[in-house]
Amino acid sequence: MAKRKYTFIDLFAGCGGLSEGFLKTRRFSALAHVEWEKPMIDTLRNRLVTAWHETVASAKKKAILFDIQRTDELINGNWSEDSIEKYGKDNDETVIKRGLKGVIGRKHVDLIIGGPPCQAYSIHGRATDKDSMNNDYRNYLFESFCKVVDAFRPNIFVFENVGGLLSAKPGGIPVRDRIFNAFTQIGYQIRTPEEMPRALYDAADFNVPQHRPRVIILGIRKDSDLELNDLYTSIENERSANIKLTVKDAIGHLPALYPLEQPIKVGRIIHSHQYNPAPSITQHEARNHGPRERAIFKEWVDGEMNHISHKDMIKYYYEKTGHKTLYQKYKSLEWDKPSHTVVAHLSKDGYMFIHPDSKQARSITIREAACLMTFPLDFQFLGSTPYNYKMIGNAVPVNFASAIAKGIYKTLDKR
Template sequence: MKKFNVIDIFAGCGGLSDGFKKGGSFNLLGAVEWETAPAKNLINRLESRWGYKDAKERVLIFDIQRTEELFRGWKNDLKYGENKGLDEIVGESSVDLIIGGPPCQAYSIAGRIRDKDGMKNDYRNYLFESYMKVVKKYRPKAFVFENVQGMLSASPGGTPVTELIKKEIEDAGYVILEDLKEHALLDLTEYGIPQKRNRVIILALNRDYYKNPEKILLDFYHRILPSYKESKVTVSDAIGNLPKLYPAEKDFKVNGKKYSHYLSNIKVLNHEPRYHNRRDVKIFQELTKDIEEGNFQYVTTEALKRLYTERTGKVSNVHKYYVLRRNEQSNTIPAHLYKDGLRHIHPDSTQARTITVREAARLQTFDDDYEFISSSGDNYKMIGNAVPPKFAEKLAHAVFEVLSQEIEENDMIGNSLNASL
């Protein structure tokens, strides 16, 4: 089977890369990520799981906005060190596909609400332009652009993001479908992801390779990709069999680190409880018992805000607490989980805690053999920023079908020409 060469841009810790590798039909030429912690985790994953001995060279830790240096290489940079650059890594290989999505905070509705200027001036609004410079440089047959639902309503500088993106893509010689909300907005729970996560998945096709790109794209969104849907997976399905972590009678320390919950004797990578003060442990017990016992006193926003004020003496415009429902999908695993886990409380009242790094990873569908090697804060953040690998694998299979269509068309053309000679 032919393998297609792929470059992963804004790779993070490798949610997309892992899925595309598991799909079995893609060879990762290189990946670009400008944050050190997720890049190091990606390198470790490529070495330990996928056998890339040159992973440190293939993963470029660099600012994509410095595009020319990204291509040609850089030396003696105080922040990024040195690397030979993408051009040398790609070499004589053809780049068949580029995947990735610029940081989504500037496009997210939640991010725009939190920012006093609605994130109009956020530089991340324009990282797509740098992404497109890479596309224009290597001219892949297709590229995949992933982002949050909020990009469909974002208007930095007063111009809708979707208009900016569509113009940039068309000017580069690629085709996407007109109505992204109708075609490209996906509910990932339909693909076996145990969390509520809506994402925009844009597949763009190179006009030089495809005779009827619009027809192929319609087929991709409405037949090929939906064929990989599966039954919905619940929180209990995802994390229910992990070792339980019970609250201790009093705080204790292990190797100088403070704990509020006992550690499990059964070792599972990254399954270690966060520290919680006594007040929060009691609140978690009360909230989870309220649901377990069917009282449902604390399931409305107003009730949760009132509880927060009563227990902390503080006032919040949004409710701070949310208990995961055992038999439903989790709420979205966000990047800011590293700051605050109160909206991801474990549903078991006997454990009275928020979710661990491993539980967040399972809700994002990372395999248990993916070892997160950074601080717990960095681990939570990179997991929340990632594309769920299980969905990425399904996406890889679907994109492979589209890329293979192009090969079949060329073979048919070639056979016709040979027959006429």
């Protein structure tokens, strides 16, 4: 007898890393995904059609382009004129008139999953912001998440975020206290603020070739027969023992992209980015690095300069560019280790993600970044190159999402 599928809503869905991981297990069915940036929602809709057998119309209805801060309209529909002007043409009429409730209808929602934007909680973000992110609206996006949970009353919710959440104090109040109080008040049990550090996991322990510490806050409805610790234990049992995937495991099989002395022509297309193309792999093209950058990349990798002191890194940057900085500007991947955390800053430049082969003298490609996040090779990212890097850096690694999903469905199956 076929096992039942559990249903979910994905909030702050981005390009769909968390959804992809849950769907990949074949034990979950997506009812809706909510995201407010168009390149991300276009990418997610395309994936639902090409990989998960949704029709174009169904994908547009399920994957909603909307600002979750307009929470009442998102849940109930009856959009304001302003919302219709901003988002109307990109959404199904059902969403506009009846909101998430119209999309879901009478179906029961088993889970709500999502990861609000992490920049406000990021330790680096707070260090570089003059107000330490205290006045950033993203500190409070969990309130919208909480409202959606309250509206649909799922058995479980999954709230993913950066480790910096554990120390963030917007308005002088620890955000983990705010989160605990908000969900407790609507009838959900979550770990106490003191227990939350135990929910900090590294994606590298879950078949992801990347060190990526993340807090996973699980909540269960107080009137359910679930045990919170059972859920966490079941997820922890999905760890990949002592084996960690490496950069070589993730991208070592991809075609090399070497610098060219002169641009080349393939058919009618002139490749002016000064690296050989790899037509067999989509979205695997090198950025257009100039001679100075290529020389720095080669020197950095060959000199194993990841291991010099921070002071020497700052000095090196000044000697090469004439510019001063307080922060490390270059870092290379290493073949035999997991990558450091893939970040959205890749949309600006790739200097902190230099390819480990010095002969290639470049930063990583969109496809390589996606492989480090365990997106399948056939996953296509739509929009501009900067947006592609941004959506990948902001995503949840697919294999990590799958491990969370497996832990949850095993617990639910036992019940």
